Amino acid sequence: MAEVASKGLDAAFAAMMAKPEDDSARLRYYARLADGMLYLMLEQEADVGAVQPVMVDIDDVQVVLAYSSEERLAATTDTPVPYAELPGRVIAAQLAGQGVALGINLGTGEGEFLVPPEALDWLAQTLENKPQDVSARPVAFDAPRGLPDSLMQALDAKLARAGGLAQTAMLVAVRYDDGRQGHMLAFIGAAPGAEPALTRAASEALTFSGVEAGEMDVTFLASDLPVVERMARVALRFDLPEPAASAPNAPAAPGMDPSKPPNLR
Secondary structure (H helix, E strand, O other): OHHHHHHHHHHHHHHHHHOOOOHHHHHHHHHHHHHOEEEEEEOOOOEOOEEOEOEEEEOOEEEEEEEOOHHHHHOOOOOOOOEEEEEHHHHHHHHOOOOOEEEEOOOOOOOOEEEOHHHHHHHHHHHHOOOOOOOOOEEEEEOOOOOOHHHHHHHHHHHHOOOOOOOEEEEEEEEEOOOOEEEEEEEEOOOOOOHHHHHHHHHHHHHHOOOOOOOOEEEEEOOOOHHHHHHHOOOEEEEOOOOOOOOOOOOOOOOOOOOOOOEEO
């Protein structure tokens, strides 16, 4: 899985470097960076709830070193070094506002990129944006139309990592009783407590797709509701993958519990 994520980040990096003026390509890279796991080089073995990353000076800026795979981290040193495996979004949130940069794959010759402090701040702020609640009654559904490929690709990527959180998702054009029109992403049969994560995934897909002033409503429906059959006739369907099996009673890695983010000091 880590190798697949590393290749995905590499592909996004290559696309960004090939078109440096393309905002959409840059957004896709940062989306991959936020969603993927990074291997953060540490000064010493992590304490419970706290990690101390290695920092180096590059052009008078302190840089934290992170790698997209264990193999790339190991290739930069002759001796084993401690590291923490953390989601990119967690690292960005912890480093934001500290005036430090994030060095991705530095010293490996592959996918090397320096995320400057202001970009880290922007990424953390973007990931913190919360969707707004709205109240309106849908009165008509139609096939989705006029949506850019970048949004479809962003939704595909997000929902591919949402295994087990819902049975399926359906995207439709919608008209409401107050006259408003737009698009709706309906999650069918969501797991208990999965609504915030799924809403955030949909919101981030819209944000990182580069669609300006875009809106997409999100709703959650039980699979036996009559409206689901109506929507299914015209919807673009996303089948979420089955959840990955995990070892019973396996301890959570440091930083993997979103309610207890690690302290990067």
